[in-house]
Amino acid sequence: SKDQISHDEYQKTVDWLMSQTKHRPQVAIICGSGLGTLADTLKCQVSFAYSDIPGFPQSTVQGHAGRLVFGELKGKSCVCMQGRFHMYEGHSLLKTTFPVRVFKLMGVETLIVTNAAGSLADGLQPGDIMIIKDHINFPGLAGLNPLCGPNDEKFGPRFPAMSGCYDKGLRCLAMEIAKQMGVAGLMQEGVYAMVGGPNFETIAEAKLMHRLGVDAVGMSTAPEVIVATHCGLRVFGLSLITNKVVKSYEDSDSVNHDGVLEIGRLRSQTVQQLVTELINRMEINNNEN
Numbered sequence: 084s085k086d087q088i089s090h091d092e093y094q095k096t097v098d099w100l101m102s103q104t105k106h107r108p109q110v111a112i113i114c115g116s117g118l119g120t121l122a123d124t125l126k127c128q129v130s131f132a133y134s135d136i137p138g139f140p141q142s143t144v145q146g147h148a149g150r151l152v153f154g155e156l157k158g159k160s161c162v163c164m165q166g167r168f169h170m171y172e173g174h175s176l177l178k179t180t181f182p183v184r185v186f187k188l189m190g191v192e193t194l195i196v197t198n199a200a201g202s203l204a205d206g207l208q209p210g211d212i213m214i215i216k217d218h219i220n221f222p223g224l225a226g227l228n229p230l231c232g233p234n235d236e237k238f239g240p241r242f243p244a245m246s247g248c249y250d251k252g253l254r255c256l257a258m259e260i261a262k263q264m265g266v267a268g269l270m271q272e273g274v275y276a277m278v279g280g281p282n283f284e285t286i287a288e289a290k291l292m293h294r295l296g297v298d299a300v301g302m303s304t305a306p307e308v309i310v311a312t313h314c315g316l317r318v319f320g321l322s323l324i325t326n327k328v329v330k331s332y333e334d335s336d337s338v339n340h341d342g343v344l345e346i347g348r349l350r351s352q353t354v355q356q357l358v359t360e361l362i363n364r365m366e367i368n369n370n371e372n
């Protein structure tokens with residue numbers, strides 16, 4: 084995989100997309116495992132298979148459709164990724180985060196990321212929703228970071244700050260909406276940790292993360308959020324808890340992807356409503372388009 088993507092390559096994808104649709108999205112949504120049905124609710128849809136979009140990688144994971152869907156949600160122009168790219172699929176981190184910079188160049192100002200995750204926090208049960216307050220990017224701590232290599236000043240600074248990368252205003256608004264929807268009991272804020280995958284974590288790794296204050300663990304999201312923060316997008320993230328992470332050697336439970344998708348089907352309606360209402364209520368800079 085190439086170790087750099089030129090600005091022109093992003094621009095080529097943007098030019099192609101803007102020639103194919105009149106939509107000029109202000110909000111981008113990345114749908115996690117089993118949460119792609121959110122894209123089906125967009126009005127006036129125009130959608131493309133990733134394989135038809137120049138420069139886009141291919142989705143290879145069950146539960147990740149592989150379509151980019153443009154449309155309107157509550158009158159706001161949105162673009163939705165039905166299926167995201169993961170490091171464990173073998174994509175370079177530049178490729179897994181390629182869409183984020185394309186969204187930026189299209190004029191998107193807010194990124195909403197959703198994912199399926201396992202919970203380490205006692206209060207988080209399968210079917211609950213964790214609003215991401217902050218993340219721990221384990222691969223990044225070891226140098227696996229999408230911003231490695233020469234910095235493209237057109238996107239952002241060489242050393243971007245990450246404190247507060249999960250917008251506090253959107254987190255408060257989401258909690259308020261959850262109360263009004265009567266699902267606040269399912270929700271709490273927490274720290275999300277990214278592991279590389281594709282294997283699920285060992286019990287010793289689960290115990291380590293629990294000690295480090297991790298509330299939910301997954302295999303995505305941190306790279307997209309880092310690239311989004313670097314280029315100045317406002318970010319909101321949520322994790323749908325699909326199972327309890329096994330933390331003890333006595334516990335015979337073991338996690339599998341089918342179980343992850345099952346909870347996704349159960350809760351996708353709630354996640355959809357929450358995200359839709361969040362988009363409805365968030366203030367968007369009244370740019371010209």
Ligand SMILES: Nc1nc2ncn(CCNC(CO)CO)c2c(=O)[nH]1
Pocket residue numbers: 116144169199200201202283284300301302325326327328329338339340343
């Ligand atoms: N224990 C545990 N439970 C989880 N549920 C979802 N994910 C996120 C990973 N999702 C993969 C496999 O389902 C697909 O991207 C995880 C995880 O990483 N660990």
